Amino acid sequence: MAAPIxxxxxxxxxxKGTLQELRRLAVRWGAGWWRIVHFASLMLVLALSPSSYxxxxxxxxxRHLYLGTAPILPWFAVLSALISLVVIRIVVVTxxxxxxxxxxxxxxxxxxxxxxxxxxxxxxxxxxxxLPHGGEISAxxxxxxxxxxxxxxxxxMQQEVLPRIAAGVFAVVMLAAxxxxxxxxxxxxxxxxxxxxxxxxxxxTVGRVFGPAVTLIFALKILFLGLAVSxxxxxxxxxxxxxxxxxxxAELQALVRMFLVILLIEAASLVGNYY
Amino acid sequence: xxxxxxxxAAAPPVANVEFKAALxxxxxxxLVCGAVLYVMYARGAFEATQxxxxxxxxxxxxxxxxxxxxxxxxxxxxRSIELGxxxxxxxxxxxxxxxxxxxxxxxxxxxxxxLVGNTSLRAFSxxxxxxxxxxxxxxxxxxxxxTAEIPHLVSAAKELVQNLTALTASDSALAASLGNVRxxxxxxxxxxxxxxxxxxxxxxxxxxxxxxxxxxxxxxxIDGIAAKADAQLLGPQGVVPESRATVVQLNALLGxxxxxxxxxxxxxxxxxxxxTNARVATTDLDLLRAEVETSLRKVDRLVDEVNRKWxxxxxxxxxxx
Numbered sequence: 001m002a003a004p005i006x007x008x009x010x011x012x013x014x015x016k017g018t019l020q021e022l023r024r025l026a027v028r029w030g031a032g033w034w035r036i037v038h039f040a041s042l043m044l045v046l047a048l049s050p051s052s053y054x055x056x057x058x059x060x061x062x063r064h065l066y067l068g069t070a071p072i073l074p075w076f077a078v079l080s081a082l083i084s085l086v087v088i089r090i091v092v093v094t095x096x097x098x099x100x101x102x103x104x105x106x107x108x109x110x111x112x113x114x115x116x117x118x119x120x121x122x123x124x125x126x127x128x129x130x131l132p133h134g135g136e137i138s139a140x141x142x143x144x145x146x147x148x149x150x151x152x153x154x155x156x157m158q159q160e161v162l163p164r165i166a167a168g169v170f171a172v173v174m175l176a177a178x179x180x181x182x183x184x185x186x187x188x189x190x191x192x193x194x195x196x197x198x199x200x201x202x203x204x205t206v207g208r209v210f211g212p213a214v215t216l217i218f219a220l221k222i223l224f225l226g227l228a229v230s231x232x233x234x235x236x237x238x239x240x241x242x243x244x245x246x247x248x249x250a251e252l253q254a255l256v257r258m259f260l261v262i263l264l265i266e267a268a269s270l271v272g273n274y275y
Numbered sequence: 276x277x278x279x280x281x282x283x284a285a286a287p288p289v290a291n292v293e294f295k296a297a298l299x300x301x302x303x304x305x306l307v308c309g310a311v312l313y314v315m316y317a318r319g320a321f322e323a324t325q326x327x328x329x330x331x332x333x334x335x336x337x338x339x340x341x342x343x344x345x346x347x348x349x350x351x352x353x354r355s356i357e358l359g360x361x362x363x364x365x366x367x368x369x370x371x372x373x374x375x376x377x378x379x380x381x382x383x384x385x386x387x388x389x390l391v392g393n394t395s396l397r398a399f400s401x402x403x404x405x406x407x408x409x410x411x412x413x414x415x416x417x418x419x420x421x422t423a424e425i426p427h428l429v430s431a432a433k434e435l436v437q438n439l440t441a442l443t444a445s446d447s448a449l450a451a452s453l454g455n456v457r458x459x460x461x462x463x464x465x466x467x468x469x470x471x472x473x474x475x476x477x478x479x480x481x482x483x484x485x486x487x488x489x490x491x492x493x494x495x496x497i498d499g500i501a502a503k504a505d506a507q508l509l510g511p512q513g514v515v516p517e518s519r520a521t522v523v524q525l526n527a528l529l530g531x532x533x534x535x536x537x538x539x540x541x542x543x544x545x546x547x548x549x550x551t552n553a554r555v556a557t558t559d560l561d562l563l564r565a566e567v568e569t570s571l572r573k574v575d576r577l578v579d580e581v582n583r584k585w586x587x588x589x590x591x592x593x594x595x596x
Contacts, residue, residue, distance in 0.1 A: 058293070059292070059293060061296075062292050062293040062295075062296035062297070063289060063292045063296070065296040065299060065300070066289060066292050066295045066296045066299060067289065069299055070295065070299065170299075170300075170303070173303060173307075174299065174302075174303050174306075177303060177306040177307060177310065178306065180310070181306060181309075181310070201349075203313075203316065203317045204317065204342070204349055206313070206314070206317045207314065207316075207317025207318045207319065207340075208340050208341070208342075208352075210314045210317065210318070211318075211339070211340050212318075215314060
């Protein structure tokens with residue numbers, strides 16, 4: 001009789017252990033997201049407080065702003081122009097073959113400017129700018145420089161973290177703005193050619209696409225995508241406990257969280273635009 | 276560990292970084308402001324508009340922001356759609372003032388829903404000299420709906436198919452008629468032929484054949500009579516040649532009569548001339564008579580004068596012894 005009782009007790013204990021493990025994971029998952037939200041709020045407060053723009057901080061911010069945007073802007077503009085040109089051509093030719101050419105321009109503007117360009121800009125900035133920023137912050141934290149700054153009475157958040165976050169958001173907005181303008185110009189040239197005759201009709205189409213709600217959703221989408229790709233990598237490396245091989249693990253976790261948030265923002269914008 | 280640190284400060288310094296950052300910021304502000312202004316311009320925020328209300332029974336397919344077109348050109352934009360107190364949809368359209376002159380008080384507005392593609396609002400102005408449409412005008416919109424016809428079409432087609440099914444059923448009138456036709460064709464190809472088919476039985480068909488034979492004989496006799504009548508009429512001693520000779524004679528007689536009449540005519544002309552002469556002579560006689568009378572009167576007066584002046588009055592008194 002003793003053996004089955006012991007076996008039953010073992011099974012119950014293991015089930016309890018699994019439950020505890022699950023609860024621990026859920027708490028850690030929730031805590032991780034809470035830390036990200038808290039960090040984002042902290043950064044927002046810092047960004048809105050004038051003390052963040054003192055002379056010393058301003059120099060760091062200008063440097064990050066420039067280094068985060070200027071090197072990738074021309075490449076991204078060229079790449080997005082090429083991809084836009086291909087997509088515009090495909091859409092226009094296909095629409096023409098189905099006899100729906102009057103809807104081609106609206107579709108181009110919707111698909112490219114509203115949907116593809118913000119997403120591409122956010123991913124491009126994440127890969128070229130904000131994920132490396134996360135690595136830098138992680139290195140600073142592991143080397144103890146952040147604590148050293150804090151010990152000196154300086155705020156490392158204002159000097160090291162906020163400029164990188166601001167640079168990330170700025171880069172996303174800048175890249176999206178430039179490539180949207182380039183795409184709009186390319187769409188006009190592809191459909192009407194090098195003539196000014198179609199400007200009124202084109203403006204009308206753009207006006208029809210960019211209704212108040214759509215414009216608001218578009219602006220919010222770019223802003224939130226910028227915040228997501230800037231905040232999540234840094235927040236993940238800043239707060240997650242360092243473990244064995246922690247650097248890689250934290251960055252990977254940041255990447256997964258970032259993609260999840262990007263997906264959510266994209267889904268929310270689609271729901272807002274089309275439902 | 277510090278030796279392996281990626282030191283952010285070790286990144287290469289950038290000259291005039293603040294200026295460059297400011298340039299980037301300025302570029303972004305410029306782009307964003309430009310985009311906002313362009314979108315506002317595209318949405319018609321900077322142009323004066325007038326309101327037009329189109330009332331439709333059903334506003335399905337109409338969307339805020341869609342165009343009102345005139346001759347294919349967009350001249351207005353739907354601002355809002357609302358349900359009126361009478362249950363009709365009120366489509367409120369902003370028409371820019373510079374395009375409002377295309378809309379006249381006699382303009383007609385249509386709402387067309389295609390099978391494929393968007394619903395479209397169109398304006399038609401037949402008489403462009405009519406007074407312009409006032410601001411806030413309210414007009415009924417004519418609805419032309421291609422898809423609305425489909426249910427009617429389907430029900431009509433269903434009815435048609437039901438009728439066809441009823442027509443072609445085994446116990447239908449058409450089938451019975453076809454059976455009768457078959458019986459008829461059977462009779463046609465039978466011994467009585469068409470006559471049998473028409474009369475319905477063989478006895479009547481035989482009677483009809485007899486009637487036909489007798490009719491033939493009758494026709495042969497009528498033919499003989501006709502030949503005789505022909506000879507009477509047109510033969511050498513027939514009525515027609517005689518009549519022709521009579522006509523020739525009559526013709527000659529008429530010619531003589533015409534000559535006689537001509538002569539009478541000449542006589543009459545001469546008589547007329549005589550009468551004219553007589554009339555002239557009568558006129559002359561009148562003159563002569565007048566002259567004679569005048570001469571007599573003069574002689575009378577002369578005698579009277581001589582009698583008065585003659586010294587020797589003749590004693591005309593005769594004394595009887």
